[in-house]
Amino acid sequence: MATIGELVRARAGDPRVGLRFEDSSWTWAEVVEAAAVRAAFLRAHAPANPPFHVGVLLDNIPEFWFTLCGAALAGATVVGINQTRRGAELARDIAHTDCAFVLTEKTHVELFDAAGTPGAAPLHVVDTPQWAEALAPFAESPVPDTEVAPGDTFMLIFTSGTTGAPKAVRMGHVRLATYGGKLVEMFGLGPGDVCYSVMPLFHSNAAVAGFADVLAAGATAVLRRRFSATGFLPDVRRYGVTFFNYVGKPLSYILATPELPDDADNTLHIAFGNEAAPLDIDRFARRFGCVVADGYGSTEGGLNMSRTPDTPRGSLGLPVAPIRAVILDPDTGSECVTAVFDAAGRLLNAEAAIGEIVNPDGSGGFEGYYNNPEANAERMRDGVYWSGDLGYRDENGFFYFAGRSGDWLRVDGENFAATPVELVLARHPDVVLAAVYAVPSVGVGDEVMAALHLRAGAGFDPDAFATFLDAQSDVSPKWTPRFVRVADSLPSTATQKVLKRVLRHDHWECPDPVWWRPARASEFRRLTPDDAAALRAQFVDREREHLIGHHDR
Numbered sequence: 001m002a003t004i005g006e007l008v009r010a011r012a013g014d015p016r017v018g019l020r021f022e023d024s025s026w027t028w029a030e031v032v033e034a035a036a037v038r039a040a041f042l043r044a045h046a047p048a049n050p051p052f053h054v055g056v057l058l059d060n061i062p063e064f065w066f067t068l069c070g071a072a073l074a075g076a077t078v079v080g081i082n083q084t085r086r087g088a089e090l091a092r093d094i095a096h097t098d099c100a101f102v103l104t105e106k107t108h109v110e111l112f113d114a115a116g117t118p119g120a121a122p123l124h125v126v127d128t129p130q131w132a133e134a135l136a137p138f139a140e141s142p143v144p145d146t147e148v149a150p151g152d153t154f155m156l157i158f159t160s161g162t163t164g165a166p167k168a169v170r171m172g173h174v175r176l177a178t179y180g181g182k183l184v185e186m187f188g189l190g191p192g193d194v195c196y197s198v199m200p201l202f203h204s205n206a207a208v209a210g211f212a213d214v215l216a217a218g219a220t221a222v223l224r225r226r227f228s229a230t231g232f233l234p235d236v237r238r239y240g241v242t243f244f245n246y247v248g249k250p251l252s253y254i255l256a257t258p259e260l261p262d263d264a265d266n267t268l269h270i271a272f273g274n275e276a277a278p279l280d281i282d283r284f285a286r287r288f289g290c291v292v293a294d295g296y297g298s299t300e301g302g303l304n305m306s307r308t309p310d311t312p313r314g315s316l317g318l319p320v321a322p323i324r325a326v327i328l329d330p331d332t333g334s335e336c337v338t339a340v341f342d343a344a345g346r347l348l349n350a351e352a353a354i355g356e357i358v359n360p361d362g363s364g365g366f367e368g369y370y371n372n373p374e375a376n377a378e379r380m381r382d383g384v385y386w387s388g389d390l391g392y393r394d395e396n397g398f399f400y401f402a403g404r405s406g407d408w409l410r411v412d413g414e415n416f417a418a419t420p421v422e423l424v425l426a427r428h429p430d431v432v433l434a435a436v437y438a439v440p441s442v443g444v445g446d447e448v449m450a451a452l453h454l455r456a457g458a459g460f461d462p463d464a465f466a467t468f469l470d471a472q473s474d475v476s477p478k479w480t481p482r483f484v485r486v487a488d489s490l491p492s493t494a495t496q497k498v499l500k501r502v503l504r505h506d507h508w509e510c511p512d513p514v515w516w517r518p519a520r521a522s523e524f525r526r527l528t529p530d531d532a533a534a535l536r537a538q539f540v541d542r543e544r545e546h547l548i549g550h551h552d553r
Helices: 004-009 028-044 062-074 087-096 106-115 129-138 173-187 204-217 229-239 250-255 278-288 373-379 418-425 462-470 500-506 529-552
Strands: 017-021 024-027 053-056 077-080 099-104 123-125 153-158 168-172 194-197 220-223 243-247 270-274 291-295 326-328 355-359 384-393 399-404 408-411 414-417 431-440 446-454 483-487 514-516
Touching (some): 004 062, 004 173, 004 204, 017 028, 017 062, 028 062, 053 062, 062 220, 087 099, 087 106, 123 129, 153 173, 153 204, 168 173, 173 270, 194 204, 229 250, 243 250, 250 431, 326 384, 414 418, 418 431, 431 500
Parallel strands (some): 053 077, 053 099, 077 153, 099 123, 194 243
Antiparallel strands (some): 355 384, 408 414, 431 446, 483 514
8 A cells, every 4th residue: 555655765766767858868766866855845835734735737847747756755735737727717726726836837827927816826937047946955855754644635636627617636645556556567567668648747647647657667757748649659669658648539639640551660569548439449559559458437536447358349348346337317316227229239228228327335436526515415425426427338237438427418309428429420531539519409408519620631521421420320310410510629628638618608609610400401501600690599589488488487
């Protein structure tokens, strides 16, 4: 039951390369020495009263690693701050988590200027002479022997906030160290491995699969400031990368780069992550000659799943023992029926089979949200952990993902989830990424809108797209998008998760081209300003009728 601090201390004196960034490298011994300096600085600047929370808003640079290791040695809690947050949202995240101060770099200082509020946490900018001067008094500091309890919180990690406000999840020392150790055991990682870390270190995926596992294995971490699809394969070859962690859509973006005959001529053995599209998993493994291990989990840690050799295509797999999982109706709490498929693999009973994925036996690894009792109560109800994810289960017990709980659509009285529709749209050869979400219907319920990111050089052909949809045997007529937004990029988190709350807010009045099917015609045509104005007027009338009806009642 190691703590993160104990994993750091275990690397002291190790002469092997522990960290690489661009043209620089540090041995493990040098990483621990740098961490000891940060630990001494942190302890000297600790607030008089708890909590001892240190905000970190940095790209994936060595200073982030040194600070993580230093905080582990000092008994401080790192608050991973999302650099895609802006203004009042950024100020709220810092205040909500009671940061004593924040570490950042010059490229991000303007974010704090825009978010400035009275009493805001002071900044330390790590790529300035002032930071070097601040660390200088602690240059010869030994590795401290600070005692940290196994359950102490090592990090506060914000959820992605794709469908609502982010929540700060507690990540304890032992939980993170245990997760890292499990990956080492699962994939046989050791000192000879080179782990490519491009997912942002403020996120749980990188904390587990780009930090804790590297520490536990004594492997080499290769940091890249930010993810780059075109830079992926050159970096793999340059550094001899054997392990790559991802979350969200990086595989889609890498696969969208031009394919070359020698792509499989590389050192990569394993790509590990979650939320990749089933088609992308197979294509990536084949193209780059590696194993893709895509599982299911969340920052909260209430339950997780992994694939087995007999896992059906498109399935998340089975819960990792001893945790169980079931699908419950969020309204009634009753268990949903198992999924029924037709010969083509189409889900026939979506409304009855899809519910929320829950752990019926308790919280699992969930240690709670910081400073958010309402969210804690929502996640844990009557001793049951509600994941917030939709899914369904087949007759053999395998689970399938159907989106977030906010991804329900209701069209003409039929409820269905967004993810199955997205998987269909992703089959289109020009689609790199598809996001499906609900926009209000002029009548009642929802209309289906899809936002598409197309491959480079591709244009949207409305007739060909309609023909493609007609050819998909597993598409219900009610699933067919009425509105299609075509964009060069989609609003996303730093972990490449699409921000559907932003898309829903924009609906069809957005800066990107939108095609639509008036009165649900079979053909798509370009939405004009006059069309948008007419739709807006119809919604004003609908809201007026709703208010009158409510008043009459």
